[in-house]
Amino acid sequence: MNWILNYAWAIIWAIVMCILMLMPANDLPSVEFFAGFDKMVHCGSFFLLTTLMLFGRIIDTKRRAGKFKTIFVVFLVSILFIVLTELGQMYFTNTRHADWWDVFADMVGICMALFSYFLLYNRRAQYQ
Numbered sequence: 001m002n003w004i005l006n007y008a009w010a011i012i013w014a015i016v017m018c019i020l021m022l023m024p025a026n027d028l029p030s031v032e033f034f035a036g037f038d039k040m041v042h043c044g045s046f047f048l049l050t051t052l053m054l055f056g057r058i059i060d061t062k063r064r065a066g067k068f069k070t071i072f073v074v075f076l077v078s079i080l081f082i083v084l085t086e087l088g089q090m091y092f093t094n095t096r097h098a099d100w101w102d103v104f105a106d107m108v109g110i111c112m113a114l115f116s117y118f119l120l121y122n123r124r125a126q127y128q
Helices: 002-006 008-022 037-060 067-091 100-120
Strands: none
Touching: 002 008, 002 037, 008 037, 008 067, 037 067, 037 100, 067 100
């Protein structure tokens, strides 16, 4: 049960993402600031989700998990979430549809977060 608290922010953000991604397109604002704005939103939302999952994993393992194992686990969970949201858009909504470019933008956000973690996270550094 303690793991739920460790991943609370990631769970909350995943619920918000599911609500927004499965909401009918008519209920969302149709303002596009520039071409491809929706792909940037996909990229940013999955970047934030992956970052929150990495943070939860660090807390959950008390900074003991290896970097590559953490990247692998978070990557698999993120891919599963992409598949579930795109299948949800395909089968559970009439106004939304699954799009390969959305999947690509989601993957870019995930890879950006994992690459940042790989470069910047140091397990031995202690927070003061």
